[in-house]
Amino acid sequence: MSTETQGPDLSGDELQGDRATDRNIKRLLFGCASITVLTTIALFLVLFDNAAGYFYGARIWEVLIGQESFRQTVSFSEFFTGTRWAPVRAPPAHGVLPIVWGTIVITVGAAFISLPIGTATALYLSEYAKPQNRNRLKPILEVLAGIPTIVYGFFAISFVTPIFVSAVGALFGISVGRYSMMGGWIVVGTMTIPMVSSISEDAMKAVPDDLRNGAYALGATKYEVSLRIVLPAALSGILASYILAISRAIGETMAVSLAAGYQPQLTANPFEEIMTMTAYMVSLARGTSAVGSVEYQSLFAVGLVLFVMTLTANLFNDYLKRRFQEVYR
Amino acid sequence: MSTQENSQKLISTEVQVDERTHDGSADTVVSAADLSVYYGDDQALSDVSVDIPEKRVTAIIGPSGCGKSTFLRSINRMNDRISMCRVEGRLQFNGKNVYDDDVDPVALRRRIGQVFQSPNPFPKSIYDNVAYGLRVQGKADDVDLDKEVERALKQAALWDEVKDKLDSFGLDLSGGQQQRLCIARAIAPDPEVVLMDEPTSALDPVAASKIEDLIEDLAETYTVIIVTHNMQQAARISDKTAVFLTGGELVEFDDTATIFEDPDDQRVEDYITGKFG
Numbered sequence: 001m002s003t004e005t006q007g008p009d010l011s012g013d014e015l016q017g018d019r020a021t022d023r024n025i026k027r028l029l030f031g032c033a034s035i036t037v038l039t040t041i042a043l044f045l046v047l048f049d050n051a052a053g054y055f056y057g058a059r060i061w062e063v064l065i066g067q068e069s070f071r072q073t074v075s076f077s078e079f080f081t082g083t084r085w086a087p088v089r090a091p092p093a094h095g096v097l098p099i100v101w102g103t104i105v106i107t108v109g110a111a112f113i114s115l116p117i118g119t120a121t122a123l124y125l126s127e128y129a130k131p132q133n134r135n136r137l138k139p140i141l142e143v144l145a146g147i148p149t150i151v152y153g154f155f156a157i158s159f160v161t162p163i164f165v166s167a168v169g170a171l172f173g174i175s176v177g178r179y180s181m182m183g184g185w186i187v188v189g190t191m192t193i194p195m196v197s198s199i200s201e202d203a204m205k206a207v208p209d210d211l212r213n214g215a216y217a218l219g220a221t222k223y224e225v226s227l228r229i230v231l232p233a234a235l236s237g238i239l240a241s242y243i244l245a246i247s248r249a250i251g252e253t254m255a256v257s258l259a260a261g262y263q264p265q266l267t268a269n270p271f272e273e274i275m276t277m278t279a280y281m282v283s284l285a286r287g288t289s290a291v292g293s294v295e296y297q298s299l300f301a302v303g304l305v306l307f308v309m310t311l312t313a314n315l316f317n318d319y320l321k322r323r324f325q326e327v328y329r
Numbered sequence: 330m331s332t333q334e335n336s337q338k339l340i341s342t343e344v345q346v347d348e349r350t351h352d353g354s355a356d357t358v359v360s361a362a363d364l365s366v367y368y369g370d371d372q373a374l375s376d377v378s379v380d381i382p383e384k385r386v387t388a389i390i391g392p393s394g395c396g397k398s399t400f401l402r403s404i405n406r407m408n409d410r411i412s413m414c415r416v417e418g419r420l421q422f423n424g425k426n427v428y429d430d431d432v433d434p435v436a437l438r439r440r441i442g443q444v445f446q447s448p449n450p451f452p453k454s455i456y457d458n459v460a461y462g463l464r465v466q467g468k469a470d471d472v473d474l475d476k477e478v479e480r481a482l483k484q485a486a487l488w489d490e491v492k493d494k495l496d497s498f499g500l501d502l503s504g505g506q507q508q509r510l511c512i513a514r515a516i517a518p519d520p521e522v523v524l525m526d527e528p529t530s531a532l533d534p535v536a537a538s539k540i541e542d543l544i545e546d547l548a549e550t551y552t553v554i555i556v557t558h559n560m561q562q563a564a565r566i567s568d569k570t571a572v573f574l575t576g577g578e579l580v581e582f583d584d585t586a587t588i589f590e591d592p593d594d595q596r597v598e599d600y601i602t603g604k605f606g
Contacts, residue, residue, distance in 0.1 A: 131412065210449035214511070217407060218462040218518065219439030228465070233452055 047307060050300030053292070055079070073294075079301070085264040085280070087298040088289075094298075096305060098264035102276040103309070106184045106256055107249040109270075113189025114245050118196025119238065125197065126204035127226045138198075145194035153258030156187040161259065169271045179261025182270040187259040188252050192245040199244065203237020204230050236321050243317035247310050253278035277302050358383045358522055358552045359404055363418035366399050366408065366577070373399040374577040376418070381569070386544060386553045388567035388585065390560055392600065396577035397556040401524050404554065405441040406434040422522075439466050442515030442551075443524040447531040448507035450499035450514070455482075455491050458499045458510055462518035477517055484550070485513035486543050505536025512543065516551065523547060525555040529562065541566050560601060564589050572597045 053059045055076070058068035074094045082095020121141070125134050161176065161183035169176040207230050215225045231238070261273030262283050275283075281299050289295045359381040366374040374396040381387045389397045402408045403420055406427060419426045427437050442462075450458050459478045463469045478495070482488040487509040491502070499510055508528060515523055525544070529537035544566050547553055557563050563570055563585065570588040572581045574596055581588060581597045592598045 208449070210445060210447065211451060213407065213410070213443075213445060214449045214451065214514070215461070215465070216410065217405060217438055217441075217443035217445075217524075218465060218514065219435050219437075220461075220465040221435055224465045228461075229451060 044307070047300050047304045050297050051304045054294070054297035054301040074301075083266055085275075088284070088295040092294065096277075096302065098266050099275050099277045099280050099302065100305065101266050102260065102264065102274040103250055103278070103306070105181060105268075105274065106188055106252075106260060106276055107246055109181070109185030110188035110192060110249045111242075111246055113185060114192040114196050114249075115242055117189075118193045118241070118245065119200055121193065121197035122200035122204055122238075123226050123231070125201045127222060127230060141194045141197060144191070145198070147191070148254075149191065149252065150254040150258070152187050152191050152255035156183045156255060156259030160186050165271065172271075174269075174271045176271045177261075177273055179259065179263070179273040180271050181260055181267075181274050184256050184260030184274070184276075185270070187255045188249050191252070191255060192248050195245045195248060196241045199241035200234065200238045203234035203241070206237070207233040239320045240317060243313055243320070247313045247317075250310055250313065251278065251306065252276075253282050257282050277306050356383045357381065358423060359554065360421045361400075361403075361419070362421070364400075364403065364420050365417040366396070366403055367415045367417075368411065369413045372577055374403070377573075377577070377579040379571055379579055379582050381552065381554060383552050384548055384550070385568040386548045386555060386566050387569040387571065388563035389554065389556045389571045389573060390558075390563045391573035392575060393558075395573040395575050397573050398526050399577070400573070401443075401526050401554065401556050404522070404524060405438050405443055406432075407438075407443065409434055439518060440520050441522045441524060442518070442520040444508070444511050444515050444526070444528045446527045448504055448511050450502075450507050450510050452498070452500060454496045455499050455502070455510060456495040459513045459517045462514060466518050468518060478513075481513040481517035482510075484516055484547065485509045486539065486546075487513055503536070505532050505539060508532060508536070508540060509543065512540070512547075516547070520551065522552045522554065525553065527556055527558060530558060537562075560589075572600065574600065 049060045052070075055072065055074050056070040057073040058070050062068040063070060078094050079096050081097065082093060083097050084093035084095050085098045086093045121137075125137060129137065157178065161178065161180050164186070165180045165182045166176045168182070169180075211229050211233060212225055215229045220228070256276050257279035260276060260279065262275050262279055263273040264275040264280065265272070267274060281302055284295055285299055289299075357380040361377045361379050364374055364377040365372065377396075377400060389400060391397050399408065402411075403416060404422070404427075408414045408416065416428055420428060422437065422441070425432070427434075439462075451461060453461070456478055459481050460469065460474055463472065463474060463477060479488060479492075482491065487506060490506060491497075491510075499507065502510060508531075512523075512528075528544075529540050532540065541562060544553055544555065548568070555563075555567065567585045570583065570585040571579055572588060572592075572594075574580045581592055581594045583592075588597065589601060592601065
């Protein structure tokens with residue numbers, strides 16, 4: 001009844017301007033957040049559209065406006081089971097397996113280098129290193145992470161393959177060419193170490209000191225605390241770093257094409273040249289292939305496969321995170 | 330009235346202490362001689378000398394920042410974990426100076442258990458928490474692990490509550506149960522001394538009183554040294570009390586009854602009666 005006279009004025013009428021600002025800020029932030037979502041959707045549509053052109057000889061939009069109709073140009077069975085990849089040769093061969101194999105073998109080989117070394121580095125930094133050593137090592141790792149990947153490629157061409165891989169090859173009596181699978185392992189493995197070590201170290205540092213104290217007070221050694229307390233408690237973060245490093249290795253382009261080469265083949269010989277999916281794309285996507293040509297559209301088909309592979313890795317990462325989430329408090 | 334009962338009880342405890350001392354059974358387990366601890370340039374303990382008797386509860390009380398916890402950590406050399414920390418003087422465990430060059434802190438800690446201020450069970454099962462000490466100390470193969478885990482949980486008055494769910498997560502227990510789990514973990518490897526750093530300060534009064542009862546029982550088997558903020562707690566459960574005051578000085582050490590009823594030092598009386606601190 002007499003709301004105007006009883007109690008303080010809490011209507012907030014004088015806050016109108018603040019509320020408008022609040023709403024606008026919210027719109028701005030939402031706008032920024034939607035950019036990434038829209039980009040992802042657009043990227044996927046472009047990939048899918050062009051890949052349709054590769055398999056069915058027509059882009060989806062061309063069919064939608066009635067300009068073209070679908071006709072199978074490359075069969076899925078050839079694409080996914082064929083063992084020869086040469087879409088631009090005559091006669092063309094559309095088996096994607098050799099370059100998928102190239103990507104997988106490089107990724108797995110690189111993981112054998114980056115995961116153990118990265119984890120050990122993280123354990124050293126988080127549990128063993130004196131503060132002054134830690135402070136010296138961390139910036140170096142960050143520099144390693146910041147080197148452009150093309151520079152790693154030069155490193156592979158000028159040092160890793162001609163000096164290191166050749167020397168190892170000589171032990172087996174194999175002469176190594178300019179490119180080699182092993183060179184790819186070493187370069188991609190090395191460049192993903194900082195990713196594993198820095199994210200894993202953050203995860204280890206986040207393990208509450210109470211847990212370490214509890215173990216030390218029971219007469220555990222540093223090794224036992226590191227391995228039985230810190231490592232399991234930090235597992236979800238460590239796994240996340242592994243998946244990130246693996247995704248990075250799958251998508252790595254410049255360094256791997258300069259290190260491992262351009263020869264698509266299904267080989268297990270680490271001294272031979274191979275080709276990854278990314279190397280195929282970078283070697284063809286230099287502007288010489290005409291838009292709409294088979295080689296142009298094959299880029300998108302391969303890109304779609306790559307996209308699905310990294311997406312799977314990321315989904316797997318989410319699953320692992322949920323599965324192994326350590327609850328410590 | 331209750332105060333009087335309390336002091337009656339404390340006095341009778343004191344008489345008992347004296348008898349046992351005459352038996353020679355209350356030997357000194359931990360003794361400090363002119364122990365000083367520094368963090369960088371700050372002195373946290375200054376010239377502390379004290380003899381802590383075997384199989385008794387010794388309470389360490391004093392205002393915040395008086396070096397109580399520092400003293401506790403210097404016994405099992407957990408201070409080593411703090412860089413900048415420097416120790417002078419002697420701290421003897423069964424007659425051996427633990428700061429001698431030939432002492433491995435890992436070996437020392439295997440004979441001195443510790444319970445922390447807030448419960449810190451490992452993110453593992455109840456069973457694995459209790460078995461952890463035995464496993465890292467390499468005793469798991471020599472003993473019947475199941476039996477030792479059961480024994481420790483019984484001593485920690487937790488067995489009846491968890492015996493049917495030993496595989497469940499230690500962190501799923503309530504705060505008081507977690508702290509008793511930590512006590513079980515500390516005593517499972519059968520240490521000689523159990524250090525407790527304000528073990529009930531993070532718990533509700535009911536859980537705290539369970540732990541207090543437990544501490545008195547533990548003193549039949551172990552030497553218990555407990556840091557506490559809570560003077561009533563010290564009066565209730567300890568046989569001996571050491572009062573530290575600001576500056577890291579040990580002002581008085583005596584039977585608990587004496588400290589609470591007739592302290593020598595005026596500052597101790599002021600602190601106990603709440604005039605400062």
